[in-house]
Amino acid sequence: MPIISFKDVTKIYPLPAGDVRALNHVSLEIEAGEFVSLMGPSGSGKTTLLNVMGSLDVPTSGEVYINGARISVMDDDELTHLRRDHIGFIFQHFNLIPLLSVVENVEYPMILKTKKGGRACTKRAAEVLHAVGLEDELFTHKSNELSGGQQQRVAIARALVNDPAILLADEPTGNLDTKTGSGIMDLLVQMNEAGKTIVMVTHDPRMAEYSHRIIRIEDGVLI
Amino acid sequence: MTFFEFAKRNLKRHWVRTLLAVIGIVIGVVAIATLGILGNSINLMVGDMVSDVGDTLVVTPAVSGGGMFGGVSGGKLSGRQVEDIARAAGSNRVIPIATAFDRLETGNLDRGVQIYAMHADDIPYLLERESGTFPKETTAGILIGKQLAEAGEKDGLRAGSRVQLGGETVRVLGVLEERGLSFDINPDYAVVVPYRWFSDRYDRNDYDQVIVKVRDVRNIDSVRMDIEDRMNRRDRVVSVMDTGRIMESIMSAYGQITIFLMGIGAISLIVAGVSILNVMMMSVTERIREIGILRSIGTLRSEVMRMFLYEALILGLMGAVIGGVLSFAGGLLMTALFLEDTSYLFNLTSIMYIVFGMAFGIATSVASGIYPAWNAAQLNPIEALRHE
Numbered sequence: 154m155p156i157i158s159f160k161d162v163t164k165i166y167p168l169p170a171g172d173v174r175a176l177n178h179v180s181l182e183i184e185a186g187e188f189v190s191l192m193g194p195s196g197s198g199k200t201t202l203l204n205v206m207g208s209l210d211v212p213t214s215g216e217v218y219i220n221g222a223r224i225s226v227m228d229d230d231e232l233t234h235l236r237r238d239h240i241g242f243i244f245q246h247f248n249l250i251p252l253l254s255v256v257e258n259v260e261y262p263m264i265l266k267t268k269k270g271g272r273a274c275t276k277r278a279a280e281v282l283h284a285v286g287l288e289d290e291l292f293t294h295k296s297n298e299l300s301g302g303q304q305q306r307v308a309i310a311r312a313l314v315n316d317p318a319i320l321l322a323d324e325p326t327g328n329l330d331t332k333t334g335s336g337i338m339d340l341l342v343q344m345n346e347a348g349k350t351i352v353m354v355t356h357d358p359r360m361a362e363y364s365h366r367i368i369r370i371e372d373g374v375l376i
Numbered sequence: 377m378t379f380f381e382f383a384k385r386n387l388k389r390h391w392v393r394t395l396l397a398v399i400g401i402v403i404g405v406v407a408i409a410t411l412g413i414l415g416n417s418i419n420l421m422v423g424d425m426v427s428d429v430g431d432t433l434v435v436t437p438a439v440s441g442g443g444m445f446g447g448v449s450g451g452k453l454s455g456r457q458v459e460d461i462a463r464a465a466g467s468n469r470v471i472p473i474a475t476a477f478d479r480l481e482t483g484n485l486d487r488g489v490q491i492y493a494m495h496a497d498d499i500p501y502l503l504e505r506e507s508g509t510f511p512k513e514t515t516a517g518i519l520i521g522k523q524l525a526e527a528g529e530k531d532g533l534r535a536g537s538r539v540q541l542g543g544e545t546v547r548v549l550g551v552l553e554e555r556g557l558s559f560d561i562n563p564d565y566a567v568v569v570p571y572r573w574f575s576d577r578y579d580r581n582d583y584d585q586v587i588v589k590v591r592d593v594r595n596i597d598s599v600r601m602d603i604e605d606r607m608n609r610r611d612r613v614v615s616v617m618d619t620g621r622i623m624e625s626i627m628s629a630y631g632q633i634t635i636f637l638m639g640i641g642a643i644s645l646i647v648a649g650v651s652i653l654n655v656m657m658m659s660v661t662e663r664i665r666e667i668g669i670l671r672s673i674g675t676l677r678s679e680v681m682r683m684f685l686y687e688a689l690i691l692g693l694m695g696a697v698i699g700g701v702l703s704f705a706g707g708l709l710m711t712a713l714f715l716e717d718t719s720y721l722f723n724l725t726s727i728m729y730i731v732f733g734m735a736f737g738i739a740t741s742v743a744s745g746i747y748p749a750w751n752a753a754q755l756n757p758i759e760a761l762r763h764e
Binding site: 209222229234237238244251252261266315322 | 379382385386391663666669670671672673674675676677678679757758761
């Protein structure tokens, strides 16, 4: 059974200037353990596709199944639980929480899931931070004290900490230089080899080469 | 790391704004508690000044002719009328009192004093003595009020001394306990004498008022009606004053003053609440992107809401605690300044006003946080993430 399945999905954003059809009868399937790149020009609908996969958005029509769950029938709390427990997000701008230290940023989704913090959470966060190649001395720093590459590694650690089945990455190397970007891509490949399903939005064909499959989208339609 | 910790850190991040919001709450709490304490202290002070006469009916001759201002006292109550009142009052104690005004001399003291005459065996029912003994009906001794005793202290006015009352030498048998302002008699600056001596000395066989001590306060209305029915059957002969009712209306007037004063305090607290609302709205607007991140990685709406409500709660708690401490100091200052007596502050009801002020401060703060917190929780995570 595919881990992500879209059946005739349409997403319309009603705007005063007229409706925008961001996804137009999209059907696709992604198997567990795949590494898929989503490519397309700006405004083609790839971020909308990723948002729907991440249960941040629900389709206007059609059916979406994430990890076996039909998201069109889920309420906001159920969608939030799905994101928290089964999906890890990696953003272009890292999106770490500035109030928290490196290790706290990584612990946070675990605290949401377990409803309590404590030593076990910190230990797990440290393990994941080590796994993405960050040293202990950075753990207590605030995120804005780190380099871009280090911040993205923290973000990946945060995405991994609850051991989700799916990692969704929105241009994860978009704000990094080529060398650092390659390091992040190597890390994603490593995670994929460890069994994570990865869907990555990218503009960069070199980054797309790391994936098994490329899905192209234009004007809301898969091509 | 909990939501509470989150809230704390965010308040710390904008500490100037936090401080200003807290100051707002502090001012509100201090205003409400201090004005409440002041009002309450006035209440207590009035309560202390007016002695407890809730069980007393005062029967006086009815004012006749000319209405309220032009009227003259209907004169006196005869012995027979007093007997009628006693019959109407049933088993309740009836104390007839005659009054006069005369000159009191001792040492260098020479002043006019109010004289209350009552039957000797009635005196202990109405008055308490501080020193000396109560007079007997047949003796010529007098009792003096506490304030009068203090005024004449240096002239030797005390229990056991001899004084000239209306030119006649009499012995001071005792000093009465201070009684405070009252609706029946005010003996603090006066002299109390046995009725028989008074009757001989001033050639009087009548009375100016009758005090009825009602044993069971719940019966006070029926006793009053019985007296009025009996005495005023044909003409209005007596008027009966229910002191409990007067006390009630006076105390309720002072109670309203307290409420009014606290209302002024409440307005300042509401202003503080609006400023918290403003601070929180700013906080939400500034953190839209952060809220988007929190939501996208699995934070529930209710958890976002809780985070912001904790901020409001912390502001309220800080304001309430600081405000509570300052209220105590403010209450001390206000009562010292306006009432010249701070003892009323150390009273459970006064302390309750501080607690009330603090609770109101916290409640205002949390209430002000509800709308911004709700707003934050309702943000669409995708739009919030896009926010620059």
